[in-house]
Amino acid sequence: RRLELQHSLLRRALCDGKSVLPPIVLRPGDKVLDSGTGTGAWVMSLAKEIPPSVSLTAIDIQSKIFPESFPRNITFSIYSVTELPGEWTDTYSLINQRVLYAALTESQWRAALSEIYRVLAPGGWVQIIEGSTISTRMGPYSEKIGNILGKLYAHKGLLIDIAKRLPDMLGREGFINVHSETRALPLGAWAGTDGLEHRDNLTSVYSAMRGPIFEADGFGLVSSEQEYDDLLGGLAKEWDNGQSISASKDWTAVYAQKVRDPNVGQRAWSSSPDVHYLLPSDAQEKQRLESQHSFLRRTLCDGKSVVAPITLGPGDKVLDSGTGSGAWILSIAKEVPSSVSLTAIDIQSKIFPKLLPPNIVFHHHSVTDLPGEWTDSYLLVNQRVLYAALTESQWNSALVETHRVLAPGGWVQFIEGSSISPHTGPYSAKIGKILAKLYTHKGLVIDVAERLPGMLAREGFVNVHSETRALPVGAWAGADRTELRDNLITVYSAMRGPIFDANGFGLVSSEREYDDLLDGLTKEWDDGPNIYEDWTVVYAQKVRNPIENHGQGRLTMWPKSAI
Secondary structure (H helix, E strand, O other): OOOHHHHHHHHHHHOOOOOOOOOOOOOOOOOEEEEHHHHHHHHHHHHHHOOOOOOEEEEEOOOOOOOOOOOOEEEEEOOOOOOOOOHHHHOOEEEEEEEOOOOOEHHHHHHHHHHHHHEEEEEEEEEEEEEEEEEEHHHHHHHHHHHHHHHHHHHHHHOOOHHHHHHHHHHOOOOOOEEEEEEEEEOOOOHHHHHHHHHHHHHHHHHHHHHHHHHHHHHOOOOOOHHHHHHHHHHHHHHHHHHHOOOOEEEEEEEOOOOOOOOOOOOOOOOOOOOOOOOOOOHHHHHHHHHHHHHHHOOOOOOOOOOOOOOOOOOOOEEEOOOOHHHHHHHHHHHOOOOOOEEEEEEOOOOOOOOOOEEEEEEEEEEEEOOOHHHHOEEEEEEOOOOOOOHHHHHHHHHHHHHEEEEEEEEEEEEEOOOOOOHOHHHHHHHHHHHHHHHHHOOOOOOOOHHHHHOOOOOOOOEEEEEEEEEEOOOHHHHHHHHHHEEEHHHHHOOOHHHHHHHHOOOOOOOHHHHHHHHHHHEEEHOOOOOEEEEEEEEEEEOOHHHOOOOOOEEEEEEEOEE
């Protein structure tokens, strides 16, 4: 209850009624982290002000006072602000943290700021609100409580002056555009309702601190709980009558930005005439690809990295063709013997991982033009989700190259998606029209998932197997089914570059209109029901001996299933 009242007061009196401080702007598909959320008051408030496609995560070391019900786009988790999950690197557009000056030591503050910097996306913002001690010049009761709190903070190793130190600490951590504003918020009845709320909040805080104060024997400044209660009563009266001294307490709002790397911060699409990929190659795309890999592995591939009927052993070679961030190749490296040789290629190397196991090699190559010396080399080739990247002629070239570099008897496996039915609703229909125009404009094969089995058979592959699953999209299917929704909204948001290069195809006139479309799309999917996107797994084998084929390859098409 106290935290919720404090949130309301600070939002109104310190932040001018805003949950997000300027110049921060949130867009559909963005991700926000509330670090040290407490009751979740801030993140619950923010959820009412932003598009539901903005993904909100709230963390705290205690879950006892997490809300029992909350909007679909909020996730609550138990983590420390000083140790966030490794997979969150470069993820969040905004991180909010507030009023932890009574919680963190100096080393913990440094760890927390380091973690915040790590998990912020390039160009992302952090906003922090912190308080300070009350002035001891306001009277004898204020002086006494100030002395007690000074002893308590020193005893616990806490930073009582963190509000003043934050800008410098943020700068040393590498943040830029650091802005700090301090306001003296009135205390006591003399200042009206806000003053009363502020007074009640602080006296509640000080009352709750009696535990650690008396564990230290009152620091020789207060001998009993009755004396302490009398101190708090006198303090409230001193503040209520504080008009002549303008009784107040300083509160500080600080915001700062993570450096926007010119190579990855500004979303940029390839200008090469041979590259048709609709998405950028940057830190945000790297994060999306890793989330997509995890989701598809779990829901489409039954937790397996290899779906083709093959067992990899020592000395075998594997190629990940169009690796992106390397998520798949890094995953399989944990599942196969270290003597299996793993090669990953892509036309962009910006989001290749920096740290690799010794049996993985990354190369800069196109899937349509692999090195000549790789002929008959690989027992398994993996390729996935290039339906937004290759034209029909490029698909044909890629399949020719895949067949060439596979060892006789080797296997290729593909995963490809499709579009969502336009009959889902008006927003799905509109985005479907825009994407159809975009794919046609770029010469891409939007229905490649359906066509792949036939294309593989014509290329000479045998034992072609295809299975399609209809994966639920939206919160209607449960909280864990929002993952595909978030992935798709992020994809569509990132496609705005090539869409507006073509003037929105006459279907959308501004980025604001496009953001509204994505917002409506998110709600349409969340409300459901029965909204699915088809995803298809295809695998096929290169003949062991050309004489075996004679055009008799087997093609298996499994019926579509909904999960």
